[in-house]
Amino acid sequence: MVKKVKLRILFLLTIVLSAILIVFLILKSLEKDVVFFLSPTDVKDLKIIETKKIRVGGMVKDKSISINSEKVNFIITDFKNEINVSYSGSVPNLFSENKGVVAEGFLEDRNYFKAVKILAKHDENYMPPEVKKALGEK
Amino acid sequence: MFKFLKLGKIFEISSKLTKYIFVLFVLVLTIGLTEALILSPEDYKQSHSVRIMYVHVPAAWMALGTFSAIAFLSISTFIFKNKNFFLISKSLAPSGFIFSIIALVTGSIWGKPTWGTWWAWDARITSMLILALFYLMFLLSWKVIENNDKAIKISSLIAILGAINIPIIKFSVNWWNTLHQGPSVKILNDTTIHSSMLIPLFIMTAAFALFSLLIFLMKFNTEMIRIKNKGLDRL
Known part of the structure; x- marks a missing residue:
């Protein structure tokens, strides 16, 4: 049970961090248009x-x-x-x-x-x- | 978790509470609207269009605050499979969605006489539109996905990913050149709204918060009745 919770936290962190990275890179490269x-x-x-x-x-x-x-x-x-x-x-x-x-x-x-x-x-x-x-x- | 008896107890309290909140909401809204539309002064520059601000700003605050709350609840729903929380976030979403639409529409109505345009693809306005779309996605995910467990997971993920947009909305006016003005009500610096306008703004915010609470309770009660009708003693 505890292991599953840890896995879910890891899963969520990975998704959120990569999403932040993607959004950041998009906004950075489009700065001229933003x-x-x-x-x-x-x-x-x-x-x-x-x-x-x-x-x-x-x-x-x-x-x-x-x-x-x-x-x-x-x-x-x-x-x-x-x-x-x-x-x-x-x-x-x-x-x-x-x-x-x-x-x-x-x-x-x-x-x-x-x-x-x-x-x-x-x-x-x-x-x-x-x-x-x-x-x-x- | 939710025992049937406990569920009944919560229902009893929340359905009673709805009436009191409604009375309080009408009262605060009446005071707020009188202050905002009649008693408060006009602005030196935009004259009476300033009155749109008393609806626009609280609506935007509520939309942002509600989504943040939904995101936090979704994180704990997703990680700890806490079944009490998803019902709360599901019931919070409709009023948040409505407020995001109100903020966009009133902003547009204000933009025409002040800026000279109904709409601009400005960072603040566009990110606010994205928030409204995330609200819509969150609400639709419950309708589209029939399997309840799946719906909980997917809607939580939508809310968590949508939360990345929240700081972008907040700081868009600081990070980039935008048509939208910077924040007037600041935590660390002096507020740049005169007190005669700030007070009606806060009263209207209180009224909108009560409205959110009212819609939340009504929606929450409906959800509980639905569970009861299914004959489930737990979620």
Whole structure:
């Protein structure tokens, strides 16, 4: 009876450990695709500029949004590197300066990105407007 | 193990308990919903969409917690052939499954106005979908496999393997760049949700936990009636 229990523990351990290994290896080899977006620094480090659709994400740089005739231009920054983005279309409500953003589109070169879709990224801070105002005045 | 008399005793207690839990659940849910939908303030950035969070986050917590519990019970079922545990994990699964679906659906409803998309193949969202699929596999294994002993073994293995996904869900937002935001309620660091929003969140979590308990007890009672009807004095 005790021997059987030991065997079952061994069996379970083998299965679980190999499953963890398999999952780990899959995720590791797909890391490029598991990440939802590249940061501007990742873009700078790209060896080749691919023509397929990618996503670039980071913060919208302060005072960088300019809107002229349906065209939105802004800069995505990760506070180390920056990338210029141009986009035409409607942006989500939460899209604003100093907030997270993910742009989906095509790289023209390492500094210029042509977006076809804009997603706003929300951060982990939740508070009422009055508190935000009070924090801002500090 | 389970003697018939003992089974009857447990049944007596658990069927009585169901009523009390139901009353408590309705009470806590009423308080929670009033707090979450009416009394709590709107968010500075997402305004009223923040109210979806009071359903989304507790549902996701319950789905993760329930699956972890099922996995632990399954380990002991598998190793020690403990026949008391599989009935518990079998009865826990339906509410966990429902909560994983609720988390996915409310997340999608929240994602449209905030992110600008219903769905993204983001690490957090995809791993949560996989959790829902594991719940479904676990539940279906009981329906598909007729031999009870086999069903116990296979469903336990499904739960144990599915548990590998749990830390991936939890840490996906830390390990990779994701569209989904990082955790707001942290154990080691300061929580980044204002207290006026955190309190309704915890009340809703309590309500959902009571709901899980209620569904669990109802399912557990049904399973016991089924055993009784089969005329078995033990499982």
